[in-house]
Every structure is written in C-alpha cells, then in structure tokens.
Amino acid sequence: MSRKSIQRDAILQVIKNTTSHPGVDWIYDEVRKEIPNISLGTVYRNLRLLAQAGEIRELDIPGSAKRFDGDTSNHRHLICEKCGRIFDLYEAVDPKIEARIFQKTGFKVKRQYLKLIGLCSDCQKQEEQLKTYIYDNSLIKGGEK
Numbered sequence: 001m002s003r004k005s006i007q008r009d010a011i012l013q014v015i016k017n018t019t020s021h022p023g024v025d026w027i028y029d030e031v032r033k034e035i036p037n038i039s040l041g042t043v044y045r046n047l048r049l050l051a052q053a054g055e056i057r058e059l060d061i062p063g064s065a066k067r068f069d070g071d072t073s074n075h076r077h078l079i080c081e082k083c084g085r086i087f088d089l090y091e092a093v094d095p096k097i098e099a100r101i102f103q104k105t106g107f108k109v110k111r112q113y114l115k116l117i118g119l120c121s122d123c124q125k126q127e128e129q130l131k132t133y134i135y136d137n138s139l140i141k142g143g144e145k
Ligand SMILES: [Zn+2]
Pocket: 080, 081, 082, 083, 084, 085, 119, 120, 121, 122, 123, 124
C-alpha cells in the first residue's frame, strides 16, 4: 500500500469504528495514534475524498462544525441540541410522507437524510432535575413567608 492509501485507510477505519459521528479534531487525534506525523491538512483532504467516494457521509450540523459518519446506509439522525450527540434512527420517519410528497409534487423520494433536532433522553433527565430543583427552592421560599 502506498503512503497515501495507508493514511486514507487509517482515517476510514477510525470513522468506521465509531458510532459517535465524530468531528475533524477527534478524528485527527485518533489517526495520530497510528500515524503520529500526519498533518491536519492531510486529514481534511482525505475526509473530503472519502466523502466524495461515498465511503463516509459528511454531516452538516446547524450551528456546529462538520461531523462524519462511517455508516453510509440509509438512516436518519437525531441531534441533541444540548450535548451535541448524534444518534442514528434506522426507521423511515413516516413512509406515508413519501407517497404524499409524490402526490403533491411528483418528486420520488429515494432516501431520507433527515435530521431531527431535539433533546436526548439524558439531557431531558437533566432538565427535569433542574426543574424539580427550582420548584423545590420556590417551595422553601414560599414556606418562609
Ligand atoms: Zn443530549
């Protein structure tokens, strides 16, 4: 294998071996464990090439840096707006919507690369705890009157 393909392969493996949809910085850190002298520019260049070749997916996240997905199968993303984690959803959001889109516009949907922005269950729990905490405090204050 040439040096170039060794670099590209190492980057590809790093992305394929995680489900965390990492950003460039994380990928760079991981690849350097195998190829310590690789440059950030090389990582960027290879990410672009791999995405163009369809070996990885590039994810545009609103308000955040690009993330990468080693899973190129047809799936959707649930993005937590609080902790920034990205979860995979292997389920069509609503198969009927594709028929509706076709009826209305004549457009035939082949793949859904949909992003759903929200709160993950961990962050919801945290928000609940915070609410309970504020609620309890207000009770204590109310009791002081
Ligand atoms: Zn979260």
